Amino acid sequence: MELIKVKDYDAMSEEACAFLVERINRLENPVLGLATGSTPEGLYKRIIEKYNQNEVSFKNVKSFNLDEYVGLEKDNPNSYYYFMKDKLFDHVDISLNNVRVPNGAAADLKAECEAHEAAIKAAGGVDVQLLGIGANGHIGFNEPGTPFTSTTQVVDLEQSTIEANSRFFDSIEEVPTQAISMGIETIMNSNEILLLVSGENKADALAKLMNGEVTEELPASVLQNHAKVTVIADEAALSVVN
Numbered sequence: 001m002e003l004i005k006v007k008d009y010d011a012m013s014e015e016a017c018a019f020l021v022e023r024i025n026r027l028e029n030p031v032l033g034l035a036t037g038s039t040p041e042g043l044y045k046r047i048i049e050k051y052n053q054n055e056v057s058f059k060n061v062k063s064f065n066l067d068e069y070v071g072l073e074k075d076n077p078n079s080y081y082y083f084m085k086d087k088l089f090d091h092v093d094i095s096l097n098n099v100r101v102p103n104g105a106a107a108d109l110k111a112e113c114e115a116h117e118a119a120i121k122a123a124g125g126v127d128v129q130l131l132g133i134g135a136n137g138h139i140g141f142n143e144p145g146t147p148f149t150s151t152t153q154v155v156d157l158e159q160s161t162i163e164a165n166s167r168f169f170d171s172i173e174e175v176p177t178q179a180i181s182m183g184i185e186t187i188m189n190s191n192e193i194l195l196l197v198s199g200e201n202k203a204d205a206l207a208k209l210m211n212g213e214v215t216e217e218l219p220a221s222v223l224q225n226h227a228k229v230t231v232i233a234d235e236a237a238l239s240v241v242n
């Protein structure tokens, strides 16, 4: 695992942008695994700037998102599909035919999970998987206790995750209690992983991930078993590691 230490959120976003732009430009048909949440927002903003400066193009990019809330339609402003359009897809030259966010409003959720998994395989697998981390160590929406052998599935969100994500909703009651999430095995099958960590509330999880045992109780710890992981973390997130 390679650790890149940066000062703050902005520096993390800058570094992450350079990392992704380099991969997108180098790979012939890049397949990206994308994340939502606060962590990658700064990265997406910078990538849009690079696109506007003709330094990167998404013409040949395919993307798969990690997760989506169960029950939210694509046009719901709290859906992750909406987030991705709003924060990235609508501002670059990616074809919406080449992006896949799990459909949390599908009538048959199990079939939708299988379809997500099959589409990733058909694309030849993910080249670069972008990850954030939950304060409880989740990656994707794989909460503590999720088997390392899991593939894309419907998951129950922990109360702490529901509370953390309620900041985006009008009230906590509106936060879905379930999501579709790529599994741990799905994430581990990516060729390369980029994990972004910012802020003091992630410091404990990051310290356990870097120095603790590999355990399903801390889903992110599985990354120790992956051959090509880059972690970009800011000083606040590294306050417990150091």
Ligand code: F6R
Residues within 6 Å of the ligand: 034, 035, 036, 037, 038, 039, 040, 066, 067, 131, 132, 133, 134, 138, 139, 140, 141
């Ligand atoms: C988002 C995702 C989650 C987030 C994590 C951190 O697609 O899969 O694992 O990365 O919950 O969220 P933020 O970045 O909002 O702190």
